[in-house]
Amino acid sequence: MTDQPIVSTQWLADHLSSPDLVVIDGSWYLPQMGRDAAKEYLDGHIPGAIRFDIDDVSDPSSGLPHTLPQPHVFSSKMRKLGIGDGQTIVVYDGMGYFSAPRVWWMFRVMGVSDVYVLDGGMKKWAAEGRPLEDGGTPLRPERHFTARLDYSALADIDDVKRFTSDGSVQILDARPAERFTGQAPEPREGMRSGHMPGAFNLPFMKLMNEDGTLKDAASMRELFIEAGLDLDKPVATTCGSGVTAAVLTLGLTISGARGLKLYDGSWSEWGGREDTEVVTGN
Template identity: 60%
Template sequence: MTDHPLVSTQWLADHLSSPDLVVINAWMPPVTHPDAPPVYPNAHVPGAIFFDVNEICDTSSELPHMLPAPHVFSSAMRKLGIGDGQTLVVYDDFGFYSAPRVWWTLRSMGAERVYVLDGGFPKWRAEGRPFVDDDTRRVQSHFSARLNNGAVADLGDIKTAIATGNRQILDARSAERFSGEAPEPRAGLRKGHMPTALNLPFTQLIRENGTFLSRDELKEVFEKAGVDLSRPVTTTCGSGVTAAILTLALTILGARDLALYDGSWAEWGSRDDTDIVAAGT
C-alpha cells in the first residue's frame, strides 16, 4: 500500500481474500432523498460490513451525524469487527458521497491504513465484479480510538479563522447554495456562506464515470478555486459529509494541516450569532 488514499476496483478484487482486509459499505441517505434505502441488503461487495453514518455518531447532539466520543466509537467498531492494524477499504452506493466521511472518521479516530474505493459500488458493479446479499458478520475485534483533535474544527475554530485569517475555509456545497441563491435542503437554515470562505463544489473533483480526478487535475481545480495548498485548510459543507471529499482530495495533493468543520452549515446557518455573506448583501 501507498500513502495515496484511493484504491482501484482491480486492487480490491485482487486483495479481497486478504485476512487483514476489512471492506466497509458506508451509508447515509442524501439529504435531498432522506428515505432512500441502502443498496447493502440486496447487493454489496463480498465480505463488506455495513457502516451507518447516522447511527455511528453522537446521538445526543441536535446536529446531524456528529463525531461520537472515542469510547463510543471504539465500542461500535468492536461490534462491527473492525480492529487495530487492519487495512480498511470504504466504499458507498453513490461512488463518492459518504465513503470519504467514514474514511475521515476512521483516520481521525486513529486508524492508519484506511482507503476509499475509487468509483465506489457503481463502478464495481458496472465492471461485472461479484456481489452478495448476505448480512456479513465479523468476529468482534479491539479498536483503540485515539481522537486527533486537530482534524476536527468546531464553531469557535471557524470564528477564529474568520477573525485572524489563520486558516482557509473551503466550502464543498454547490455555488448556488454558497451564494445564497438556492435554498438549503434542511429546514430552518439561513442561506449564504461564512465570511472569507472559498467555494469548491465537491462535484468538480469527480469525473463523469464516477472516479476521482488525477493529482494534476485536482491541483488545477484547487488553484482555480483560489486555494493555497501550502496553507492550512478547514473544509466545510452542509453537515460535514461532502466536506470530507475535499479533505480526501487535499490529502491526495499532499496538504498537511487539514481540519473538517463537523457542524458545518447545519450548525453555522442555524444560529443567530454567526455572520453570513449572501447574494445581495
C-alpha cells in the same frame, strides 16, 4: 499498499480474500435523493462488506446530524462490527464519492492510517460486472479497536469564527455554488442561505471524472488553486453536515496539502444559529 488514500476496483478484487482486509459499505444519502442505503446494501454489496451507518456511529447529544462520537463510543461500535487494530480498511459508497470519504475521515481522525476509499465506489464495481452478494452484515468476531482522536483535525464553531476573523485557516465549502451564494435554499429547514465570511467554494462533484472516479492529483491541485486556495496554508473544509466536506479533505490530502481540518458542525450548525455571520453572493 498504495501511499495514496484510494485504491482501485482491480486492487480490491485482487485482495478481497485477504484475512486482514475489512470492506465497508458507508453509503448514506440525503432524503431528497430518494435512495435507501440500508435496502441497497441488503439487495447487493461487495462480498464480505460491513454496513457502516454514519447516523448510528455518531453523537446524538450534539443536536446536529451525524457528528463525530466520542472515541470510546467509536471504539465500542467498531469492536461490535468486528473491526480491530492492524486491519486494512477499504470504504465505498453507492455514488462513488459522497459518504465514503466521510467514513474514511472518521477512521483517520480516530488514529487509523491503513484506511482507503474505493475509487469509483459501488457504481464502478457493479459496472465492471464484479461479484456482489445480498443479505445482512456478516457476523464477525469482536476485535479490540483502539481509538486515538486527533483533535487537530477537527474544527468547532469557535475555531471557525476565529478563522473568519483572523484568516489563520482558509475555509473551503463543498456545497453547490447556488447554495454557497445564497441563491438556492438549504435542504434542511431553519437554515439561512449563504456562506461564512471569507470562505471559498469548490463543489465536491468537481473533483470527479465522468465515470465517478477521482481526478488525478495535478488536476485537483489546479481546481483548489482556481477556487482561491493557497495549498501551502492550512484549510478547514465544510459543507452541509460534514459529509461531503470529507470529499474535499480527501482530494486535498491527495494533492499534498497539510494542516487540514474538518468543520463537523458545518452549515447545519453555522446556518442554524443567530450568532454567526452569513454572507451571500460570490
